[in-house]
Amino acid sequence: MxxxxxxxxxNAIRRKLRTIVTAAGVAIGTAALCSLIAFERSYQAGIQGELDRLGAQILVAPKGCPYDAASMALHGASWPCYLKQDYLARVKASAGVASAAPVLMNAVYDENSGAQWVYQGVDPEILALKRGWRIKGALPAANDECLLGATSATRLKLNIGDKFPLPGLQAGQTGTVCGVLNTTGDADDTFIFTSIGRAQAIFKRPRQLTHILVRLKDPNMLDNVVADLRGCDAGMDMNVVPLAHVFHTIQDLINSTRILLGCVALIAMLAAGAGVSNAVLMAVSExxxxxxxxxxxxxxxxxxxxLIWLETMSLCVLGAAIGIAVSASTAPALERWLRSRLPISPESAFVHLDAAAALLCLALAAVLGxxxxxxxxxxxxxxxxxxxLRTGANSG
Amino acid sequence: MIGTENTAVAEALVKEYRRGAETVRALDGVSFEIRHGEMLAIVGPSGAGKSTLLHLLGCMDTPTSGQLTINGRSTSGLADRELTRMRRELVGFVFQHFALLPTLTVAENVALPGLFARRRAQKHADELLERVGLSHRRTHRPHELSGGEMQRVAIARALINSPKLLLADEPTGNLDTASGESILSLFRALNSEGLTVVLVTHNEALAKATNRIITLSDGKLVSDLRRSE
Known part of the structure; x- marks a missing residue:
């Protein structure tokens, strides 16, 4: 070496207890900073990715909280209220709308397996929005046909042509696999897709929808289309949600969380810096x-x-390395905690510490040092x- | 007076310190020269200015007035960088309390000035440890050594950059008689090889073992006695 x-x-490890306490301070600060950076990067990318994969610029949902609606459309859930199917025609008639895909979604609990299954009734228009979909087989056309998400097919151990009892539904409800969706990386992987008519029949919601996904001819027409749909007769019953606005509003909503985490990280880093400075000051004095x-x-x-810089660096780098390890190992727990408190969270891991974030934290710890x-x-x-020398002789 | 036969030449050296509102004159017009290969002792009561003179000779400080020349170079008005270079290249220091770094091994302590001079000094350090009879202790830590051994390590460290002038501040002050005599023998041996040695001491026996005794009192040089060979 x-x-x-x-x-x-x-020199840094001469006073072991002091070194441990000082490095622990840096570790706490770095862990807070690391977690914040991991959250910042992964959460935004996760939400944006999911909204992009949804393929729609506008979500038309029943009246209620637009963020709940967006979250349910993204992740699958039982909806508390419904739209009339007749509104679909009005949405399609709006100038600027390229495609409008109706969806009826419902989640059911399978007592046998203890799992939740999400059914989505869709029509062929969905393919105009989900351009990233790759289907082995076909979309459901006949009444009993089902398209399975990749994960669903694996869990149910089904292939194209297999007949199976629809999980979580009453005995006698069966389906035939007409297609299997290639892995998409989002909630679609876990869904079971049927035709709109079949879903409406299963869940006893004739001529009702949970939401309509809308793709525009030109994204610049967003405001015009939203104004048109909100101003029409059906507008009183519809919640017209521009998804870009949802993304920005979600960002605004979680800003308080980010600011809180940022303040914690900043204070922790400043306290760690003061601790390091004090420890090295004592060492210099001794x-x-x-x-x-x-x-x-x-x-x-x-x-x-x-020599003093290297001594400080060794303290800070040791603390930062511990902090990064702590942050990486506590990321799943932090994610669970945040998931239960955030208004909307992506399906994918959103407190994910990558090498770049770890290196950034290490660099910041070096700056702090x-x-x-x-x-x-x-x-x-x-x-x-x-x-x-005189001071040393006197103290000696 | 400045000739090549001199290692150090002091002319009317004055060193003053501020102590609160008071100005203390630690050295007051001291003049002398130290020839190459001399071994001398600086003696005097506490507060006489011995350590101040040693610090000036060691380029750790500069005189308030007067001239001090080390190996032909005046130290007056030199910047810290130049003084550091002179300390590194011309002077070796031996301290009363040994001043070994407890975290380093004996060999690393000896090589330390070489590190500051950006030289690979480990081989030379091993040779010097052999010279002071401590090669078997090279991987030991200072706290594992006796006082005499620690001082021999300190002497080896002082020699690592091949100095022209070896300065020792009370080198036997913390040692028993036997160890003190062993250290004195080592100084005599180094001096006999041509190294200029200056000892600051209260120890009469140590002072008498040198060729010359400079006595200071109240910052003034009161006697400069050379022993005839």
């Missing part, structure tokens, strides 16, 4: 005579600064060799 680094590390000796035997001011070492290092550098 480089002798400078070796000497600095050995080792005044050693600094004097080193200056007497030929160490320059730069050498003294370098550099700033924290300035005061003690400058104090050490300013010591005259004579004064340092």
């Amino acid at each position: 480089n002798p400078w680094l070796s000497m600095s590390i050995r 080792r005044t005579s050693e600094i004097g000796m080193m200056r007497a035997v030929g160490a320059s001011k730069t050498d003294v600064f370098l 550099t700033v924290a070492c300035l005061l003690p290092a400058i104090r050490a550098v300013k010591l005259s060799p004579v004064e340092a």
Whole structure:
């Protein structure tokens, strides 16, 4: 090992308890910062990715909370209220609408397996929106046909042509697999798709829909189409939700969480920096005579600064490495906690620490160490060799 | 007066310190020269200015007035960088309390000034440890050594950059008589090889073992006695 680094590390661990406490402070700060960065990057990307894969620019849903509606449309759920199917024609008639896909969604609980299954009634128009879908087989056309998401097919152990009892539904309700969806990476993988008519029959919702997914001819026409749909007769019963606005509003809603986490991380890092600075200041004070000796035997001011900087760096890098490990290992628990509190969260992991985020945290810890070492290092550098030796002799 | 036969030349050296509102004159017009290969002792009561003079000779400080020349170079008005270079290249220091770094091994302590001089000094450090009879202790830590051994390590460290002038501040002050005598023998041996050695001491026996005794009192040089060979 480089002798400078070796000497600095050995100095850093001379007071083991102090080193542990100081490094723990850096670890807490880094863990908070790491978790915030992991959340920032993954959450935004997750929500944006899901909205993109939904393929729609506008969600038409029953009256109610637009974010609940967006969340249910994205992840699958039983809806508390419904739209009249007649509104579909009005939506399609709006200038600027390229495609409008009706959906009837319902979630059921399968007592046998203890699993929840989400059924979606769709019509062929859905393919105009879900352009990323790759289907082995075909969309459901006949009354008993079902398209299975990739995960559903695996869980039910079914292939095209297989006949099966529809899970979670009354005995006697059966389906035939007409197609299997390639993995999409979102909630569609876990759904069972039927025709609209079959879903309406199963869930006893004749001529009703849960939502309509709308794709525009030109995304710039968003405001015009939204104004048109909100202003029409059916507009009183419909919740016309521009999904881009949903994304921005979700970002605004979680801003308070981000700011809170950011403040925690900032305070933790500042406290850690103060702790590091204080620990190194104490070390410099204790080792005044050693600094004097080193200056007497030929160490320059730069050498003294370098030694103290390396010592501070070894403390900060050790703390940061522990913090990153803690952040990575607690990410699933943090995600569960956030998932239960956020208005909407993506299906995919959204507190995901990647190498870039870890490196960024390490770099920030290095910056923190550099700033924290300035005061003690400058104090050490300013010591005259004579004064340092005299202090050491007096304390000795 | 500045000749190549001199390692150090002091002319009317004055060193003043501020102590609160008071100005303390630690050295008051001290003049002398130290020839190459001399071994001398600086003696005097506490507060006489011995350590101040040693610090000036060791380029750790500069005089308030007067001239001090080390190996032909005046230290007056030199920047810290230049003083550091002179300490590194010309001077070796031995301290009363040894001043070894407890986290380093004996060999690493000896090589430390080489590190600051950006030189690979480990091989030379091993040779010096052999010279002071401590090669078997090279991987030990200072706390595992006796006082005499620690001082021999400190002497080896002072020699690592091949200095022109070896300065020792009370080198036997913390040692028993036997260890003190062993250290004195080592100084004599180094001096006999041509190294200039300056000892600051209260120890009469140590002072008498040198060729010359400079006595300071109240910052003034009161006697400069050379022992005839």
